[in-house]
Amino acid sequence: MNLTGIVYRPPYEADSLLLQVTQGCSHNKCTFCYMYPEVQFSVCPMEQVEADIDEYARYRPNARRVFLEHGDAFVLSADRLLKIAEAIHRRLPKVETIAMYASIQNIRHKTDEELRRLRVAGIHGLDIGVESGLDTALAYMNKGHTAEEAREQLLRLTAANMDYSFNAILGCGGAELWKENADATARLINAVQPHLLFIGSLHAEPGCRLYQDMKTGVFKECTIGQLLDEQERLLCQLDLKDTYYFGSHPSNIVPMQGYLPDQKQEMLAAIRETREQLRAHLNEFPKRGGEGSILNR
Ligand code: SF4
Numbered sequence: 001m002n003l004t005g006i007v008y009r010p011p012y013e014a015d016s017l018l019l020q021v022t023q024g025c026s027h028n029k030c031t032f033c034y035m036y037p038e039v040q041f042s043v044c045p046m047e048q049v050e051a052d053i054d055e056y057a058r059y060r061p062n063a064r065r066v067f068l069e070h071g072d073a074f075v076l077s078a079d080r081l082l083k084i085a086e087a088i089h090r091r092l093p094k095v096e097t098i099a100m101y102a103s104i105q106n107i108r109h110k111t112d113e114e115l116r117r118l119r120v121a122g123i124h125g126l127d128i129g130v131e132s133g134l135d136t137a138l139a140y141m142n143k144g145h146t147a148e149e150a151r152e153q154l155l156r157l158t159a160a161n162m163d164y165s166f167n168a169i170l171g172c173g174g175a176e177l178w179k180e181n182a183d184a185t186a187r188l189i190n191a192v193q194p195h196l197l198f199i200g201s202l203h204a205e206p207g208c209r210l211y212q213d214m215k216t217g218v219f220k221e222c223t224i225g226q227l228l229d230e231q232e233r234l235l236c237q238l239d240l241k242d243t244y245y246f247g248s249h250p251s252n253i254v255p256m257q258g259y260l261p262d263q264k265q266e267m268l269a270a271i272r273e274t275r276e277q278l279r280a281h282l283n284e285f286p287k288r289g290g291e292g293s294i295l296n297r
Contacts, residue, residue: 003018003069009067010165011249013065013099016063016067017060017067017095019052019069019084020068022041022042023040023042024036024071025070025072026106028071030141031140031209032169034208034211037208043076046083049087050087053088053092061092061094063094065096067100068099068100072106073102074100074101075103075105081118085118085122098124099123099124100123101126101129102127103129103143104128104130104149105144107154108149108153112156112159115159115160115162116160118162126163127164127198128154128164128166128167130143130166130168131143131172133168133181133187133188134184135147136173136180137172141172141210150188150192154192155192163196165194165195165198166194168185168197169199169201169202170222170230170252171222171226174221178226178233179230182233183233183237186233186237189240190240194243195243196243196246197244199234199252200247200252201227201249201252201294202221203251203291221285223282223285224283228253228275228282231254231271232271235264240261242259244258244259245258245259245263250294251291252294253274253294281296
């Protein structure tokens with residue numbers, strides 16, 4: 001199988017077939033990102049993609065879900081994605097869903113008709129790093145979209161009947177804007193009503209601009225207490241009809257998941273209980289290990 005470099009995938013894609021169709025990320029300049037620093041973005045040749053599908057057809061003929069790699073595979077043209085979907089369905093007839101990472105810009109570059117055709121071909125379950133609803137935070141993080149652009153494009157996905165995960169990062173506004181970040185992000189999430197909400201917390205690895213900015217004090221990281229307050233403030237304001245909140249990422253002070261609105265009170269109680277347990281440490285900064293995992297939880 002041609003999977004090059006470090007391969008990232010969302011945690012809930014653990015059982016999916018990982019099929020590489022691009023290398024790196026076409027954007028590759030988010031301030032906090034350390035995923036593909038040295039990788040020049042390129043599109044994998046169709047012959048290589050077909051050879052990988054053939055190999056999967058021999059070893060995992062009953063697979064139901066495929067996740068296209070790498071960083072923003074939805075950048076591919078609708079024609080190319082339809083060709084890949086057709087090749088998958090021909091050799092792996094039980095596949096129901098073809099998911100991948102996507103950016104707001106990737107959606108903007110597709111027409112409504114293309115989105116509908118992609119959905120019919122089984123492409124949905126997009127994993128989208130929206131990160132925040134606060135324009136100041138989005139601009140600093142260099143995401144390449146505003147909150148309003150995210151709202152427009154996500155509603156286009158819903159109109160095309162495509163499910164997606166809205167990925168948001170607690171702490172994106174830093175210590176100075178954590179309240180504004182929670183409020184604006186809750187507003188955006190409520191406006192688009194995602195099927196899945198994936199919550200992580202901001203962390204920086206050597207090699208990205210955010211790491212330097214945290215070291216020099218240009219960006220002021222949230223304390224443990226502020227991260228808990230932001231998570232609580234966000235959750236309190238969420239007014240969702242039917243969304244799964246996936247917050248089990250190791251970067252979170254309180255890893256949790258559950259259905260909203262049904263489990264909201266239970267989840268708020270868990271945050272408040274953790275705040276009590278960590279009362280002596282609320283003004284400290286999180287100590288982090290691999291993938292931003294919290295060591296002083
Ligand atoms: S879009 Fe994703 S993979 Fe690309 S630079 Fe931003 S965070 Fe990294």
